[in-house]
Amino acid sequence: MNPGPAGAGLEALRQRIIACDACPRLRKHCARVARDKRRAYQDEDYWGKPIPGFGDPGARLLVIGLAPAAHGANRTGRIFTGDRSGDWLYRALHKAGFANQPGSTRRDDGLELRDAWVSCVARCAPPDNKPLPSELSRCARHLHQELQLLANVRVVVVLGQIALHGLWEQLGHGRPRPRFGHGAEMVLPDDRLLLMSYHPSQQNTFTGRLTEPMFDAVFERASSQLRQIPVAP
Numbered sequence: 001m002n003p004g005p006a007g008a009g010l011e012a013l014r015q016r017i018i019a020c021d022a023c024p025r026l027r028k029h030c031a032r033v034a035r036d037k038r039r040a041y042q043d044e045d046y047w048g049k050p051i052p053g054f055g056d057p058g059a060r061l062l063v064i065g066l067a068p069a070a071h072g073a074n075r076t077g078r079i080f081t082g083d084r085s086g087d088w089l090y091r092a093l094h095k096a097g098f099a100n101q102p103g104s105t106r107r108d109d110g111l112e113l114r115d116a117w118v119s120c121v122a123r124c125a126p127p128d129n130k131p132l133p134s135e136l137s138r139c140a141r142h143l144h145q146e147l148q149l150l151a152n153v154r155v156v157v158v159l160g161q162i163a164l165h166g167l168w169e170q171l172g173h174g175r176p177r178p179r180f181g182h183g184a185e186m187v188l189p190d191d192r193l194l195l196m197s198y199h200p201s202q203q204n205t206f207t208g209r210l211t212e213p214m215f216d217a218v219f220e221r222a223s224s225q226l227r228q229i230p231v232a233p
Helices: 007-019 026-034 084-095 133-149 161-171 212-227
Strands: 061-065 116-120 155-158 186-189 194-195
Touching: 007 133, 061 084, 061 161, 084 212, 116 133, 133 161, 133 212, 155 212, 194 212
Parallel strands: 061 116, 061 155, 155 194
Antiparallel strands: 186 194
16 A cells, blocks of 8 residues: 555654643643653653554554553553553454554554554543543644545544544534444545444443444444455555
């Protein structure tokens, strides 16, 4: 797959995201977590900066989550890496053929995504996993630019209601936002397929609200849809 100019554009966006200081509350929180650390990671150097997206610049699948985990991506420097939510996501992506390995613990562990890109609506780990509406609004420009650069995307998976809200602001074209529901799907105004899933947070996975078969089915649906679409040369 030829990513065209997307690779250079996404790298420039990556650098802008890493340098972003638009939300002082979030920047202070991330820096404080990186300084104080969790006992299990006392010997590690925390990333402590905003988190860019990750994956294949020519991706036809886009996965959008909520925000980096304080001791996950805020520690490792890569989205959904080093936490239980990431364990679920990359296992599911690997099973569906979008990743070369089923897990990710650090950003130099050899993980590669194939035909997939993973992003989020908030780029900094928020206190209590709850970014403020004003912070989500300021961060929206990063997702907007990503969507412009990921021109090959044909299927979008949103992980949770906040991810759906963030995507709809960019692609809804003024239409009423659809009701969120796990396994729900719809065709977006730009003809891309939207798939919805509960976020693989411990709150959902430990309680059984989200099971592995439920989560896997979403990515199998994405894979099935993409198999019907010719790959760009």
